[in-house]
Amino acid sequence: MNTTETVSSTQKLTLRASSLSERKFLDLKNRIIKPENYEAVKKSWKRLLEGLAEKTQEIERAGSSYIPEVSWSDIESNGYTIPKEPASLFNERGCLIIRDLIEDDMCTQWREETKQYIKHHPGITGSPHSGVASNWYIHWSKAQVEARSHPRMIQLMKAVGALYRNNNPDALLDMDSQVVYADRLRIRYPGRDVTLPLHLDSSSIERWEDDNYRDVYREIFEGRWEDWDPNLIDRRPQGTQDLYQGMSSNGSTSSVFRAFQGWLALSDAKAGEGTIRFLPDLKYALAYILLRPFFDQNGELDFSSSNFPGATPGSGQFLAHDQDLFPHLNHEKSVVGIPYVRPGDFVLWHADLLHEVDKEHKGSKESSVLYVAHTPLCPYNIETLQDSKACFNTGKKPRDFTFEYKYGPDESMFEDRGMKGNVLTQEGLQSLGLVPFNTEEDGLTPGQVAVRKLANKTIFGI
């Protein structure tokens, strides 16, 4: 999902559409697992449930300390790459806290500027839609424009891009170049309840329905979940992220390909103070979510219903916290709050990681973050690059967020919004489509060169 959104009660329904679409999803379910793999998948389910139970115990014992951390200075002194130990922990657990990415003073300035921006423009709204918002419908404040293009943010995005493996040098993918996905920001005040239950970003039914997206998880559907590598990037950018183009209009879907989601802390926050919680495991949890629709309560393969629990077309993948739908996930034990974060820390998570938001904020101060995703340059994201460029130049709402017009204005009339002069780096200008990508940089793969050329041709006609 894009950021924090209240989940309506209608999303608590499992996938039940008209009889026509029921037929469609019934057929889909019967197509995904091939008869020759039935036995292997059945055995793999048994292994998976045992492994998931052990993993849950491991997470429960460790609590928040299970979430790996690394300091920005350690990344810097390691040649701007993530050191081996936190990298391998990330590859398994799907989340990482990067300490002290941005200086305190800068974060304080961004936080105060943003609060002033909201104050100067009383029309700005956010969600929840009643009372004081916590997730603000702002995309182009100076703080956001500067943070997305800050030299350290650019370096961090390059460093974490290498956490994925790319086995295909010809793949049209450039993990070193970013496309701005102009997400929003959180300023959450104490005492405000917000419901954002356990979910996956980046689509719901698409993981099963879209042929290219499903191919990312091929091994899982063949009964070999142990062989699935969540950190292999080659096949991912071809998947369609929003087959239903956000038809729920609640901002819980995203049209962009994001390798990671993340946010920069602008204030202190402890677990329980309105911050994020993870189920810090990639392989077991995701394989469980993906295989769950094919098994009945007795562990037998069952293709008789069109249900894909938690997957509602046009919405994010929710309901993982529901004991009836996902009885083995043990939400109470397997989901942990993140360790204490301070201004300037960055929290990163993998595209396939389950996460939720603290329902309550029991702290005494506001909890503020800027969302900055890792959105690499690939053919799929070039449309977003075009959209981001147009919206940056005009102050309009990006295409995934046009539903916000129901609640308030865009930023087109705000003269104090972020402008070109607030873009801090050349890479930042590139990520907004304001200058071409460099196709002659040393060390590029053939695929990087090709996708940069494609972007330059699309945006600049060169």
Ligand SMILES: [Fe+2]
């Ligand atoms: Fe999310």
